[in-house]
Amino acid sequence: MCGIVGYIGNKTIDKELVDGLKLLEYRGYDSAGVAVLKNDKIYTTKAEGNISCLEKILKNEENATVGIAHTRWATHGKPSINNAHPHISSDKEWAVVHNGIIENFGQLKNDLQHNNFTFSSETDTEVIAHLLQQLNCEDKINTVIKTCKMLEGSFALAIINKNIDGTIYLAKRKSPLYISLNNAETFVASDPICFAGKTQSYYSLNDDEFCEAKIGKLIFYNLNGETISKKPIEMTDFDIKIDKQNYAHFMLKEIQETPSILKRIVQTYKDNNAFDKINNQILKNINKIILVGCGTAYHAGLVGASFIEKFAKIEARCFVASEFRYNDPLIDDKTLAIFVSQSGETADTIMAHELAKQKGAITIALTNVLYSSLAKKVDFIFPICAGPEIAVASTKAYTAQISILNMFAKHLCNVRNNTNFNFIDSLSNLANTLKILDINCLEDISKELINEKTMFFIGRGLDYFTCEEASLKLKEITYINSQAYPAGELKHGFLALVENGTHVFVIATQKALLDKTLNGAHEASARGAKLVIATQFDIPKSQLKDIYKIISLQNFDEDLMPIASIGAFQMLSYLTSTKKGINPDQPRNLAKSVTVE
Numbered sequence: 221m222c223g224i225v226g227y228i229g230n231k232t233i234d235k236e237l238v239d240g241l242k243l244l245e246y247r248g249y250d251s252a253g254v255a256v257l258k259n260d261k262i263y264t265t266k267a268e269g270n271i272s273c274l275e276k277i278l279k280n281e282e283n284a285t286v287g288i289a290h291t292r293w294a295t296h297g298k299p300s301i302n303n304a305h306p307h308i309s310s311d312k313e314w315a316v317v318h319n320g321i322i323e324n325f326g327q328l329k330n331d332l333q334h335n336n337f338t339f340s341s342e343t344d345t346e347v348i349a350h351l352l353q354q355l356n357c358e359d360k361i362n363t364v365i366k367t368c369k370m371l372e373g374s375f376a377l378a379i380i381n382k383n384i385d386g387t388i389y390l391a392k393r394k395s396p397l398y399i400s401l402n403n404a405e406t407f408v409a410s411d412p413i414c415f416a417g418k419t420q421s422y423y424s425l426n427d428d429e430f431c432e433a434k435i436g437k438l439i440f441y442n443l444n445g446e447t448i449s450k451k452p453i454e455m456t457d458f459d460i461k462i463d464k465q466n467y468a469h470f471m472l473k474e475i476q477e478t479p480s481i482l483k484r485i486v487q488t489y490k491d492n493n494a495f496d497k498i499n500n501q502i503l504k505n506i507n508k509i510i511l512v513g514c515g516t517a518y519h520a521g522l523v524g525a526s527f528i529e530k531f532a533k534i535e536a537r538c539f540v541a542s543e544f545r546y547n548d549p550l551i552d553d554k555t556l557a558i559f560v561s562q563s564g565e566t567a568d569t570i571m572a573h574e575l576a577k578q579k580g581a582i583t584i585a586l587t588n589v590l591y592s593s594l595a596k597k598v599d600f601i602f603p604i605c606a607g608p609e610i611a612v613a614s615t616k617a618y619t620a621q622i623s624i625l626n627m628f629a630k631h632l633c634n635v636r637n638n639t640n641f642n643f644i645d646s647l648s649n650l651a652n653t654l655k656i657l658d659i660n661c662l663e664d665i666s667k668e669l670i671n672e673k674t675m676f677f678i679g680r681g682l683d684y685f686t687c688e689e690a691s692l693k694l695k696e697i698t699y700i701n702s703q704a705y706p707a708g709e710l711k712h713g714f715l716a717l718v719e720n721g722t723h724v725f726v727i728a729t730q731k732a733l734l735d736k737t738l739n740g741a742h743e744a745s746a747r748g749a750k751l752v753i754a755t756q757f758d759i760p761k762s763q764l765k766d767i768y769k770i771i772s773l774q775n776f777d778e779d780l781m782p783i784a785s786i787g788a789f790q791m792l793s794y795l796t797s798t799k800k801g802i803n804p805d806q807p808r809n810l811a812k813s814v815t816v817e
């Protein structure tokens with residue numbers, strides 16, 4: 221959450237900073253701001269709202285040589301100009317932008333107030349600006365290090381000092397921060413996507429590492445103030461230009477990309493099968509598999525656990541990362557732990573990984589971002605090959621995650637039971653035939669949903685997990701209160717909420733469960749529910765009279781149906797969101813990368 225950008229060079233600084241921020245807007249868009257250094261003075265511009273609000277009031281300071289910028293997802297203090305970053309020390313010597321949470325800020329603020337510092341914001345970050353002033357010494361990087369030693373919690377910091385031209389000071393603990401340079405310019409960002417097309421390689425700061433960044437020169441330090449050397453990371457995947465092309469929104473583009481991503485997964489795993497490392501040698505000691513994630517990634521984990529138990533017959537459970545961390549989970553060195561995270565930066569997932577490692581588990585990251593904090597910590601990486609996902613609501617990454625988990629479950633079965641599942645070919649077949657549903661068929665339903673306050677998704681088995689994900693998508697970008705229920709649980713609360721005309725979406729893709737699911741659906745219809753059924757099966761005529769609409773799904777092997785069915789609901793949420801006048805790429809109060817607890 222929150223995005224940081226820094227720039228040193230001879231281009232128009234504010235513009236460079238804002239262009240960088242636009243690429244990081246997925247990290248938060250409550251407010252934005254820049255600070256630039258010119259003639260020994262720091263100039264700040266801040267705006268409430270997203271980057272376009274900042275862009276409108278930018279002064280484009282000429283002759284500025286260095287600047288830092290920030291897009292905020294509010295943690296401490298409401299979205300407002302006062303709370304927007306950068307924050308400035310009382311003596312106006314230091315400006316700082318921050319991603320993370322300073323857990324001991326209350327105590328630090330009290331101490332600073334006793335020393336007559338006054339605060340102009342409600343943020344935790346402002347303590348850093350005043351601490352820099354309080355601890356200021358000749359050696360500025362030393363000042364930064366001393367300040368960071370006082371901080372508890374997580375931070376990525378970019379800092380400028382009005383007396384030191386052409387320099388940005390950087391610090392990192394638990395929140396990502398990257399630096400890159402060419403001969404004439406130096407770039408700083410929370411995500412290396414900002415360096416695409418500008419440089420060939422970049423550096424990644426580790427926890428409690430610091431950097432003094434100048435033109436053509438980066439000096440790295442550890443917490444003791446000693447210089448350290450770091451190796452650059454080659455840019456490979458980031459040359460992709462991030463734009464919406466002709467799509468109205470990133471979300472639409474990302475849903476439509478799904479079939480091509482599945483093809484890319486097939487090719488990648490054919491060329492270099494990341495599962496091969498999980499061989500008999502490792503598996504002979506494993507008696508349990510756990511999957512851990514948040515939000516959509518958690519739902520992918522639920523589907524994955526079900527695949528693993530079905531195919532590999534190994535006990536598998538999925539946990540929400542924030543619960544896992546505090547429930548003293550029963551895991552040990554016989555546990556294989558899969559951490560599912562598109563970004564690889566979700567704080568709870570990373571902390572859950574730390575716990576699993578402490579308990580001796582073998583760990584895997586199922587992630588889209590191979591340079592992410594999570595990817596750096598695990599024993600093995602399964603790339604999801606989805607390419608940058610910008611819209612806040614995850615779509616293509618989910619479909620990629622469950623596709624890979626489907627293949628992995630079959631790989632485990634092959635290794636454990638000497639079977640011969642050709643899992644790559646079955647996904648390849650799906651990838652070559654999958655079509656994202658025709659928008660027209662969902663238009664009418666989405667028109668009806670715009671006035672709904674409450675609606676439901678019901679399903680059994682794998683379909684129930686699809687219901688959870690479909691319901692989350694709808695909540696996130698339409699603000700409709702939607703709930704997913706196992707279709708066998710309807711008598712336990714759900715039926716009390718059904719009113720005349722309530723939309724109930726029924727996902728029914730598993731033959732053995734079809735009749736039972738339809739029975740539950742008819743009970744809802746008897747109480748006035750409008751049933752919309754998504755299925756690949758022909759519904760018996762006798763059952764049709766109660767059904768309001770059918771969404772016809774393509775027919776694939778049943779274990780692949782979670783991959784084939786979710787697209788319809790991603791699209792439905794998208795269409796409903798845009799009809800309600802909501803920007804689906806930036807739903808209120810949410811951010812894509814949840815880098816704080």
Ligand code: F6R
Nearest residue numbers: 515516517561562563566613614
């Ligand atoms: C939902 C969504 C979020 C993320 C969650 C985990 O559409 O995008 O719920 O799934 O924040 O993010 P990652 O997968 O990056 O760990």
